[in-house]
Amino acid sequence: MTSSPRPPVAEADPPSAAWELLLPAAGAPARARGRSLQAALRDAVRSGRLAPGTRLPSSRDLAGDLGVSRGLITEAYEQLAAEGYLRSTRGSGTWVGEAVRAAPRGARDLAPGRPTGARVDFVAGSPDLSLFPRAAWAAAQRDALSELPHPTLGYPDPRGLPQLRTALAGLLARRRGVVVDPERIIVCSGVTQAVTLLGFVLHARGQHAIGVEDPGSPQYEELFATAGPRAVRLPMDAHGLAMEALAASGVRTVVTTPSHHFPSGIAYTAGRRARLLDWARAVDGLVVEDDYDGDFRYDRAPVGALQGLDPEHVAYTGSVSKSLAPGLRLGWLVVPDGLTDELVARKRYMDLGNPALDQAALARFVARGDYDRHLRRCQRAYKERRDTLVAALEEHLPGTEVSGIAAGLHAIATLPGRYGPHAALLERFAASGVAVRPLSHYGAAPGEALSLVLGYAHLAPARIAEGVRLLAYAAQELDHARVQSTRR
Numbered sequence: 001m002t003s004s005p006r007p008p009v010a011e012a013d014p015p016s017a018a019w020e021l022l023l024p025a026a027g028a029p030a031r032a033r034g035r036s037l038q039a040a041l042r043d044a045v046r047s048g049r050l051a052p053g054t055r056l057p058s059s060r061d062l063a064g065d066l067g068v069s070r071g072l073i074t075e076a077y078e079q080l081a082a083e084g085y086l087r088s089t090r091g092s093g094t095w096v097g098e099a100v101r102a103a104p105r106g107a108r109d110l111a112p113g114r115p116t117g118a119r120v121d122f123v124a125g126s127p128d129l130s131l132f133p134r135a136a137w138a139a140a141q142r143d144a145l146s147e148l149p150h151p152t153l154g155y156p157d158p159r160g161l162p163q164l165r166t167a168l169a170g171l172l173a174r175r176r177g178v179v180v181d182p183e184r185i186i187v188c189s190g191v192t193q194a195v196t197l198l199g200f201v202l203h204a205r206g207q208h209a210i211g212v213e214d215p216g217s218p219q220y221e222e223l224f225a226t227a228g229p230r231a232v233r234l235p236m237d238a239h240g241l242a243m244e245a246l247a248a249s250g251v252r253t254v255v256t257t258p259s260h261h262f263p264s265g266i267a268y269t270a271g272r273r274a275r276l277l278d279w280a281r282a283v284d285g286l287v288v289e290d291d292y293d294g295d296f297r298y299d300r301a302p303v304g305a306l307q308g309l310d311p312e313h314v315a316y317t318g319s320v321s322k323s324l325a326p327g328l329r330l331g332w333l334v335v336p337d338g339l340t341d342e343l344v345a346r347k348r349y350m351d352l353g354n355p356a357l358d359q360a361a362l363a364r365f366v367a368r369g370d371y372d373r374h375l376r377r378c379q380r381a382y383k384e385r386r387d388t389l390v391a392a393l394e395e396h397l398p399g400t401e402v403s404g405i406a407a408g409l410h411a412i413a414t415l416p417g418r419y420g421p422h423a424a425l426l427e428r429f430a431a432s433g434v435a436v437r438p439l440s441h442y443g444a445a446p447g448e449a450l451s452l453v454l455g456y457a458h459l460a461p462a463r464i465a466e467g468v469r470l471l472a473y474a475a476q477e478l479d480h481a482r483v484q485s486t487r488r
């Protein structure tokens with residue numbers, strides 16, 4: 001045992017404390033008893049149940065209480081003293097070391113998007129997870145598990161299981177007009193990984209800067225910072241990415257959301273789509289098309305993907321994050337021929353491919369028509385929610401302008417200018433229990449009137465109406481307070 005000049009700091013605990021914690025281990029089969037006692041004692045110290053400074057009973061007393069040999073207890077004390085969990089001095093006994101830090105009891109959950117405590121949470125980005133088709137997904141998983149041949153549980157093709165790539169090729173061609181050979185699809189864990197892979201590969205090819213839309217999704221800049229290239233923010237106009245700024249920037253790759261720009265909600269016009277492709281051909285460049293919510297359009301059939309117009313100059317990416325659930329972490333990247341090998345190599349080094357069972361389940365889910373069925377159900381629900389939002393804004397906040405196309409999971413609402421300073425308004429909204437972000441949060445220059453990004457798809461119609469009523473009440477209160485103060 002180690003000796004220490006420091007005396008124990010706590011009074012000796014009654015032997016029963018250690019006795020109770022170690023009792024189950026003392027009942028282990030004789031051969032495993034010594035190790036079990038050591039593990040239980042270590043666990044009690046690490047979890048904090050035996051706090052630093054706690055004095056342990058003498059080996060003779062504890063052995064008697066537990067009904068085990070004294071040698072096992074002496075051995076356990078010695079082992080844990082050697083590991084630093086216990087201290088002892090001749091004459092003073094054995095106690096829990098003061099330097100031992102109790103391990104946290106359980107893992108914390110730092111996931112974004114967990115309930116914020118707001119009465120109504122309009123923060124955009126999530127589909128309605130309560131619509132997740134649990135029964136159909138469970139059936140697809142069960143069948144995948146029982147039917148998969150054993151070798152499929154080995155390391156997968158890093159591009160993805162062939163049956164999933166085949167199913168996705170059919171789905172993307174039919175729903176989004178993507179021109180796709182299954183050999184050029186890389187299954188990945190979402191748009192996030194697809195864009196990261198592209199960042200690494202293009203950086204290795206000497207592209208040190210990549211264009212991103214401004215305003216736009218803040219995540220691209222962070223992803224590229226990890227992968228190497230610098231993100232160059234490029235302004236938008238009413239038709240899409242501003243072409244003069246793009247041409248002047250010198251970048252050869254640009255990430256875009258042409259079907260439904262995030263966050264402004266506009267769709268690129270046909271003219272701007274054509275000019276974007278002309279640019280890509282002229283600079284021998286690449287347009288990355290993030291089709292994050294392209295399935296949902298409420299006023300007409302969705303416009304096909306840009307990729308269909310020029311598959312050699314567009315890398316197309318999407319995922320199930322907006323259609324099924326972001327927690328599945330499943331997405332796809334459809335790439336031009338010349339980039340395929342490098343991207344597949346990068347995907348292999350990154351993670352050796354996505355989980356085979358999840359891929360097999362999604363392949364079945366798509367092939368059986370369950371994916372289409374689910375999208376139809378969501379489409380109906382989300383259209384109703386958007387209509388509810390627009391009607392509630394008209395009723396409670398007259399003069400509010402809803403902009404962007406009727407699509408996706410969010411809308412932009414620009415409030416009438418009379419409601420006063422933006423910061424004060426946003427404070428009032430938060431105080432009244434509504435979580436909401438201004439358009440400027442995503443990089444847009446604040447206009448005279450306040451524009452809000454309102455995610456509606458995850459909210460039941462009654463919650464949407466309640467949320468708008470709360471916004472209206474908060475705005476009117478502020479207006480009223482302002483009028484009163486100017487009269488004084």
Ligand SMILES: Cc1ncc(COP(=O)(O)O)c(C=O)c1O
Nearest residue numbers: 125190191192217262292319321
């Ligand atoms: C513009 C945009 N693209 C893509 C995604 C989804 O990324 P992933 O497919 O990795 O979940 C998001 C998520 O919020 C997004 O805002």
